[in-house]
Amino acid sequence: MNTQVLIVGAGPTGLVLACDLARRGVPHRIVDRAPSYFPGSRGDGLQPRTLEVFEDLGVLDAVVAAGMGAPLLRVYNGGEVVAEMRMAEPTEPTPDVPHPNLWFVPQFRTEEILRARLAELGGRVELATELVGFVQDADGVTATLRHDGVEEEVRADYLVGADGGGSTVRKRAGIAFVGDTDETAKALLADVLVDGLDHSPEHGYAWMHEGAGVGLSPLPVADLYNLTAQPPADGVEPTREWLQERLDTASGRTDIRIREVVWATVWRPNVRTAERFQDGRVLLVGDAAHVCPPTGGQGLNTGVQDAYNLGWKLAASRQLVDTYAVEREPIAQGVLELAARTLQRLMDGEEGAYQRGSEFHQLGLNYRGGPLSRDDRAVPGPLRAGDRAPDAPCRENGSPVRLFEVFRGPGWTVLELRDGLALAGDRTLVDTDGHLGAAYGVDGFVAVRPDGYVGLVADDRAAVDTYLDAVATGSRAVR
Ligand SMILES: Cc1cc2nc3c(=O)[nH]c(=O)nc-3n(C[C@H](O)[C@H](O)[C@H](O)COP(=O)(O)OP(=O)(O)OC[C@H]3O[C@@H](n4cnc5c(N)ncnc54)[C@H](O)[C@@H]3O)c2cc1C
Incomplete structure (x- = not known):
């Protein structure tokens, strides 16, 4: 089936773009190779500028209802609280900034909300549908999709790669992903259901004992926490039992029980950016174009802004589409530098490195001097x-x-x-x-x-x- 825009990848970036195109009446398809929706909380810190975009797209109320402010993190040594810190103290809205605070919503909820909005606008995600190749000419792109072992050719005016850090679109376009992956600084991240703690959005826990460090940060879903720990040795699975043993050792307690591991991943700091965000009628957005450490909560937010920058241009003209990369590449570079700098400060144990000021809010990012300004x-x-x-x-x-x-x-x-x-x-x-x-x-x-x-x-x-x-x-x- 032919379409105007083929979006590959239904993560937050692809979904924002699909919603924006749907409300403009632009024919599009959005496909994802995953057979089911992503279950993890990973990009849970929504920045003020993203909340403004969500207001415009009509999903802000749902996002606010599904989230919470930054919790207070209590650091324990044994049973004793040795430090308390919060990423940012909440501030009041001002006339020019109506949503001034970082807002925590698990990524799977944000995606659910965006999919519901897309459905209201008449669109839907095609799951288990993988892009396996494409060729482009002056007028469009012919893409090959595979679904249930059957291949389908789709002709589109534009192909948008919203297919994450391992982007097939980027690789098939021959665009290098320049930067580093640091294999020495790994962390285990998991979403776990926990019994034995008073699940309050007000505070999280960090325990350090006998070389084991475990953090539990509440998520706005009953009994759900985001757990951070040192990763297991190669070949060892982070099972519920393994995580329980780490938690018992670090906390010195046995009354906190992990009921279920909902999602787990070993994270490595990645700082990479695509050599260019556009190749003719092929465009890269979100993690397909840039990946950065989660320190500072920039990744998902930058993807949302990419999509919001591109949507109206795809609906208008080729000339406008050609301004996308010019405007977004320098922004992504700055965001990557900010996230990498923040990670370094945290690893150096610098005082205040946990705090997130207004430079993370993405409100000051601008296109001054750009082709449309x-x-x-x-x-x-x-x-x-x-x-x-x-x-x-x-x-x-x-x-x-x-x-x-x-x-x-x-x-x-x-x-x-x-x-x-x-x-x-x-x-x-x-x-x-x-x-x-x-x-x-x-x-x-x-x-x-x-x-x-x-x-x-x-x-x-x-x-x-x-x-x-x-x-x-x-x-x-x-x-
Ligand atoms: C531990 C962790 C914590 C994070 N915390 C934050 C945070 O607080 N704030 C923040 O802003 N960001 C955070 N991030 C980053 C954030 O999760 C990502 O930036 C975000 O998911 C990127 O969205 P995306 O839609 O661009 O790509 P993805 O979410 O990766 O989605 C890409 C989609 O493309 C699909 N796909 C891939 N290849 C194909 C193909 N060939 N055909 C069809 N479909 C395909 C995949 O199945 C996937 O669904 C964090 C990341 C991690 C790992």
Whole structure:
């Protein structure tokens, strides 16, 4: 069956892209070679920028209901608490940042929520369907899928590799995955159901005793914890009994019982990025394009942002698709450096290395100087073309409305900001408390992209029309 976009991989990145395409009415297929859905919690730290994307996609309420804030980690030596730490203290929303905190949702729940949203939008994941090869020409890609031992050829305008770190798409495109895998620093991670602890989202445990270290961090599912430990020797399986013995040794207790191991993996720090994120009509997103250590909770979040950057472009034109890699490659590089630096600080035992400040939130990442960013002002203000367009509470017809509600949906928003008012199409927003003025600092026009970034800041309407025409036609006049 032919389609416009073939997405390979139904992890969080592929699912976000599928939802975005589905709500735009773009014909697509999303396939995954796994016979069943991924059961692990691994990418459980959702950053504030991801929560904003989820708000736009209509899944934020479900994600908030399924999650919890950062727990307090109690470090024990024997029975005694020797330290307490939290990744980040919760902060209150501000007018421009409505979701300021890291929010923990097990990855399998996030994926479930995205699949439910995709179903509402008329899409579905095709499981047990593996991409085994493809060829591309100037007009599209012919891909071979295998399902139940039967091969099928699919013709698509674009092939998107959302197929994780071991990406077949990347390998078949001949794109190198440049970087390192550190085999010396391994950790065992497992999701376990535990009896004997008061399962509270408020706090986690870390025990260190007789050379055994075990951490149990609560997940927002009854009795479920994410367990971390030194990995077993090669060839030894991390069975329930093996994990129980580690836990007993580290905690010096026998009353905490592991009932079931739901998922387990041995993790190695990987810092790698694809040499390029695009090869003609083939695009790489998420872990297929970049992998980083989980320190700092960046991997899943960066994949979500890749997909959100690409979705509206795939719906529009080849010229726009060609800006995807230019915008995302430098972002991925920066994210990798941040995650690797954080891992190093943790391994060095540096004080404060466990804490996560606003540099992890992905709100400051921007496309300044990028191919779609144009600032016509003689003197740019603090908010520039390419920056994330901030939220601002306003009033419309006397009722409160947030700017993000005005942005919501798959299109562009042009704001005309003058004298305490914002005109957006036929809507008039009143900047009653000055939040809009404070966040934007613009007297003129702002064109906000479908993915919530400022494309253009200009003094006059004609510049907006020229810019939007240039974006639509892919003309060089954009910049
Ligand atoms: C221990 C651990 C902790 C982590 N913690 C965090 C965190 O707190 N925050 C964060 O942001 N990130 C975290 N991450 C990273 C996060 O889990 C990944 O970045 C995320 O899963 C990437 O999503 P993805 O959709 O790009 O790829 P994946 O989730 O890997 O999905 C790829 C999918 O492609 C499918 N596939 C592969 N090959 C084919 C093929 N040939 N044909 C069809 N389908 C195929 C696979 O079956 C899979 O379902 C963590 C990772 C680990 C390992």
